[in-house]
């Protein structure tokens with residue numbers, strides 16, 4: 193691990209999300225842990241550290257880079273059919289036992305993930321944006337590891353991306369701070385939050401705090417970011433009716449227009465002691481979301497087995513406006529203003545101004561970039 197950290201420490205810059213405390217100490221403001229870090233020490237995420245002069249933040253590389261369908265993020269109300277160039281770095285502030293990206297997210301925290309350092313490629317924002325343009329991407333996304341802990345680099349990439357007409361998004365665990373959200377806001381269009389549970393006890397096991405995630409959803413929405421929320425429905429962990437109702441009521445209280453994605457778990461990493469989420473559980477969760485008053489509820493990861501919950505329906509007249517199968521858009525009926533052609537309701541979200549060119553029936557698979 194020492195070699196890995198020495199290698200990664202080189203790829204850093206002085207952090208901007210920081211409060212200097214004197215006595216060679218700094219408080220990191222990038223995530224809800226708010227680590228106070230002394231000279232020579234590291235934060236909980238391990239990738240931010242104090243070198244005796246300043247707090248350092250990861251910079252200038254990607255460890256994963258892929259052209260994904262935007263539906264894979266998942267975002268349902270941003271440019272359906274678009275390609276999202278998605279980059280990730282290394283490290284996380286959580287330690288979820290079912291993490292699907294643990295090889296990159298748990299770098300420096302789990303020795304088994306140290307091979308992830310071989311994935312590191314040094315890049316510039318210009319190179320990433322040129323890659324996005326070459327692949328026809330309309331959106332660039334920071335994901336795979338927790339983007340909050342690498343916010344400074346994401347902002348640097350997003351500045352160039354926005355100058356070139358790309359939308360910018362975060363796929364995050366939501367363990368943000370008000371300072372991080374304010375720092376990101378000028379450079380970000382959309383924020384996807386994983387709401388992993390409505391129980392603090394569960395969040396304690398994952399290494400986070402429920403109150404920070406709920407606050408992030410409220411604050412990101414209040415700041416005018418486009419927010420979508422995902423709950424991975426894990427059998428025996430967060431799939432009781434009571435907990436799903438709590439999540440749905442909370443979101444509906446923030447805004448009934450926040451799309452809620454309930455997605456299927458599969459055994460991964462350290463959580464192999466339970467079965468896949470059955471389609472009945474996802475449909476039950478989606479029905480709870482609708483009953484709680486949410487206008488847009490989606491069920492993911494079980495294509496063709498969750499009925500209408502892969503599609504976007506007009507919340508005014510009920511017409512199916514976007515039909516999907518997994519990551520593939522099959523029909524698109526919104527007009528150039530994002531309105532329903534039947535009842536004229538404008539759907540919340542970011543929609544194509546050129547609906548005739550929305551890409552339908554693509555292969556719906558990620559491509560390596």
Ligand code: SF4
Pocket residue numbers: 220221222223224225226227234235236237238239240285340341
């Ligand atoms: S990003 Fe979070 S975990 Fe990492 S040093 Fe900052 S406050 Fe601590």
